[in-house]
Amino acid sequence: MKAVVVHGAKDLRVDEVPAAVPEPDGVLVRVVYGGICGSDLHYAADGRNGAYPVEEPLTLGHEVVGVVADVGQSASGAPPIGTRVAIHPAVPCAPAGAAEPTGLHLTPGGTYLGSASTRPHTQGGFAELLPVGVGQLRVLPDNLPLRRAVLAEPLAVALHGLARLGDRVRGARVLVSGAGPIGSLAVTGLNHLGARTVVAADLQEYPLQVAKSVGATEIVRLSDGETCEPGSFDVVVEAAGAAASLASALAAVRPGGAVLQLGMLPGGGVPVPMASLIAKEIALFGSQRFDTELDAAIALLAAEPALDAVVSHEFDLGSTAEAFACAADSSRSAKTILRLSADPDS
Template sequence: MEQPLLESDGVLVRVAFGGICGSDLHYYRHGRNGIYELRSPLVLGHEIVGTIAEIAPGVPGDLLVGQAVAIHPAIPTPPPGGAAGHGLHLAPGGSYLGSASTVPHTPGGFAEFVRTTADQLRRLPEGLPLRRAALAEPLAVALHGVDRYEGDYAGKRVLVSGAGPIGCLAIAALRRRGAGEIVATDMWEEPLRVARMVGADEARRLGVDPPLADDAFDVVIEASGSPAATVSALRAVRRGGTIVQLGMLPDGELPVPLASLVSREVTLRGSQRFDVELDESVRILAHSEALDAVVSHVFPVEHARKAFETAADSRGSTKVLIEF
């Protein structure tokens, strides 16, 4: 394809890999992701890594053509090295690669080239394979979600509901945060196998293994985005415990028994994208070969439709990448 023209402050990145996110699947299959509805055609993709192809003359800093980079999808972008909690991801305005959250929509990175600003780029450590680095954005989402629980994870019993890509990366994040015991649940064996590989102490298949006890967990990370799973989390969490809703729930009214939440003083916290966690994510990936297991499939861009079909089948896939 023809290279996009650069603005005076722009950087052109040649895309190597793009990960298919649950939000991409929602747009692809339903034309919407939560409250964000497609109003015009949209290039998807926000889990993007590649190499710098061109730098506009007016760009300051020490970026070099050929450097391997991950892309922060948000514009404006939180400063590298900043303290988490700035909340720029929640500020009104701004845009996000491959998202219908603004009109006009912001094109994503499922392309041979993508235009970015220098602020969006995070240089990758030497030796970090681009295939693994493609997990940087979803791992940042998982880190942000796990840290929505404001207590100390040391000695805590944690349930991760849903062992898809975000659930498995949340397990890795919880292990890094020092969780005492991590239990993963899912409907299918393959994602549970990956959950064990990345740090789950126990993995239970729903409807096959014995059900979980009520009031058993200090924290529940709900990573499936299923309303039924959120209801189950209310039973699984202990009195005074915390549920983090990390999976994107469908828009509209949901049948959630809030009376149980009130009477048992359960804290329910939402989690939206991430802020500055991409920097920690890149550092973790540089030293975490075990996370290679989260990538189950890589398809060339010519087979993008097959990639989306595979990503939609959680029975046999976790993170699916498109290679450009």
Template sequence: MLGCVIHGPGDLRVEELPVPQPGPGEALVAVRYGGVCGSDLHYWRHGGVGDFLLKEPMLLGHEVVGTVVAYGSPDASAPAPGTAVAVHPATPCGVCPECADGRRHVCRDTRYLGSAARFPHVQGGFAARIVVPAGQLRPLPEGLELRRAALAEPLSVALHAVRRSGAVSGRHVLVTGSGPIGCLVVAAARAAGAARITVTDLLPAALEYARLAGADTVVRADDPADAGWPSEYEVDVAVEASGAAAGLDTCLRLVRRGGVVVQLGMLPPGPTPFAGNLVVSREIELRGALRFDTEFDEALRLLAAEPAFDGLVSAVVPVTETESAFALAADRGRSCKVLLDFGA
């Protein structure tokens, strides 16, 4: 079978790999689509994501959907072979203080598909066949096709970030960065009842995807004279989705006194200067948002109900052309979400 293995910065290979066999409690899944995530691009370009650096070759990918092939042992409660499923990429330990506190998404010993956060690395889902714990499978709701379902993982990230923002119903939400995650934050905020959503980015094409996702106002981040910029303190909630220090600075300066800023984008490794005095003088709440937990099931329901999400998938590329797919996904002037197609 074919799989996408990262060996180091710029060294991404489509390799022939042996088909894995499921053990007890595990499922063999035929992957159909895999979404190229920003973290996959970081591994490809830089050999790491934030402080998580590659130490060995790793199968990339954690946004995967496909069909159940078989189980290593009978499991009457699991989706039957032939069922279309989305794969929840996280396996929390279930025993650490965070898991016990109901915050499994920040489990200190979690396993996450295609992640170098631990060693040996957790191999990912960009392969024609993968083995995962049966408990990570989610059957698709009626009417949801695999192509749109491939957005479930990034939409879950966005839903969790909006949840971390607190109540957004009737409020003005600012999103800095209109990459795939930023656009899905827009959709999640809209679903949560936000009254107005403003999005900033440097690229006009990326802002058009944000508008498609439901943004009311889009603003060029490098043009302070743009009429779409909110007046000072007007924003109630700001979600930083660009992973750039400048985006965090914008959020802190435009959120109202007592407002909430959620840092969702992964900032570059090392210290990041930020306007900390504003956090104090305006009593801004600065919160982090990492991954998700139960939001995955919510994401599948939302995707099933809203065909407009299809417009955020800008390309589907055969796995044999993985390098071209990654180059396209890295060019936000030409794409939003790019999917790899592993075939029937």
């Protein structure tokens, strides 16, 4: 079978790898779509993601959906072959339908699809076939096409971060700093949670138009010199993963407001003026992946066809290099996806 494998910095290949089989108590999924994430781009360009270098060939991808292709002989509770599913990329992970937070996403030593954080590395889902545990599957509703469902993992990340804010969102004026895929998904999540106004700010026009199409009330074109009035937002969601954006967030939030650090900041020291955190009594929240929110993300995707706009480009495996180049260019793309096998919805 074919898989998208990174061998080192600027060494991304579509390799022929041994065909996967399910574990006796697991399932095999025929992967249909995979979304290219920022971590995939870092592995492909730099041979590492933050503190985690690629030390062996690594199949990328953790935002994947597909169809159950085979079931292990001792698997219990597995959906039938042919069932359309999203995949929770973490082990351990919260069970489907979990009502209360589990904290499993913070478990030391846990694994995540397509990650070099473990030795051996945890191989990812940009492959034609992917073996996973039964507990990682989420059956998709009939009215949710796979092409939109591929947004389930990043939307779950956004919803988990917003949940960290508690009751601060309802009725609030909110700024989303960075209108890329995670920022645009946060816009939808904020509206769903009852924000009064959602403003999206970015340097690029393309992501701003995507954010507007999924519910941003206003947009701020930073490259045109437009700015956000200091102290004018109850909540700011930093979704760009840039030190300058965090500094702007601390300036834009009102005294007593809250900032959610949703974007992944670079490792090491980050030069951000933190005095306002004290002077304005700002509540600063971090957010790591997600816990129980995958089910809520799937339900929201089924209810919001407008989220189709977040998927801007689709490439087949033969055009993987072009797909990664497109995903890396925020001036012309939002979420870029790979089609790894035939879509039964088409």
